[in-house]
Amino acid sequence: MIQKNVNSKKLKENINSLLKNYIYKNRNIECCPSCGGKKYIKHGSYKGIQRYKCKECKKTFSNTTNSLWSYSKKDINVWIKFVELMIQKKSLRFCAKKLKISITTAFYWRHKILHGLKLDSVPNKLEGNVHINKTIVIENFKGCRNILTTRRSNIWIVAAKGDEDSMLVMPTFRDCWNWKTFDEKIYSKIQKESYIVAYNDRYIGVKAKAHNKKIVKEVKKDDRVGYIMANIMEWFAPFKGIATKYLEEYLSFYILFYLDKIFNYIDIISYLSLGSRFIRIKEIGA
Ligand SMILES: [Zn+2]
Structure with a gap:
């Protein structure tokens, strides 16, 4: 079941610090996302997020590298609002206008989210x-x-x-x-x-x-x-x-609306932020 509105104003106000504390800190970095090297050092911070530098390939990265929005120039808050509108099943045109993003961006974001949700939504076994x-x-x-x-x-x-x-x-x-x-x-x-x-x-x-x-x-x-x-x-x-080619993805989103567990957009964002559930735009295949 999806909870459409979260009334807690406080939650919204604190969303950024919540995200930083909860999501980024829980996200483990095991190796350099570029070369896979295990040796890296702290390398300053950007927008309050710790950055690291790989000792092998010299590239820098952070806990957010490879997360849902890491290749996006938009603010995380815009992503969160996007997920909120998606739960309300607003059209791409509506989302684009409301969030001042292009329809193409809205299209890619929707598919990134659907793809991320699809990865785990299918039960491994059916019992009882x-x-x-x-x-x-x-x-x-x-x-x-x-x-x-x-x-x-x-x-x-x-x-x-x-x-x-x-x-x-x-x-x-x-x-x-x-x-x-x-x-x-x-x-x-x-x-x-x-x-x-x-x-x-x-x-x-x-x-x-x-x-x-x-x-x-x-x-x-x-x-x-x-x-x-x-x-x-x-x-x-x-x-x-x-479109039939996206049917499976939409159905994995649909399922969330019919479970006993209540999800809200914060749960979805947190879920999508863990691990490497991202898909690069070129893989979406519009
Ligand atoms: Zn490296």
Whole structure:
């Protein structure tokens, strides 16, 4: 679940010092980001952030090097506001105008954030009662130039949720059900002792029957899985269509809105700041 507004004014006022203390200090530097050398020395500070100099390649870096915003010239506060607007599902045009950044910058930022969130959002395993459903969306070429075909494939999205507070919602097949892909991407995560709860789909029904052997349990339905189609449609509406090539990324963001844990933009920023969850602009492939 996403908490849209954080009312604590104090939190906003102290955001910079919070970030510096909490994020940067917790971020370990194991080696020089340029050459991988382990010998470095303190080398002054910039905007209150400690800098280091590598003794081997002589390059300087800081705790923020390779973080989400390290290649950005914009203030961290602009990034934070951007994440806040993203949680509110504001359009790129709206974000650009409000934060005085270009639409191109807004586009890249959104994809950097989505990519960072995608890295960990998929659960490694599904345990207990595992609810599974599917929905189909039509392929979307938004933003693509030179489309030579009028044909649109069906994209199958599978949603699976076990007892843990995480969920798997991913584009799984194109055009038709594929057992091999299903086993690789979904079934491999389902633990042996778990019980599959299938929702109105004959393929999932077949799998559930085989997996559950002869056991039939009364399990309370989970609306997050049961109403996956309606939920996705509603959640996607403000984006006015999502290009299929970015669908997986958007769905990893979508999941956060449907978990029990409450996230706010500070949590998301902190999360994205740990480790090297950045993606360089050239890898986004607009
Ligand atoms: Zn170095």
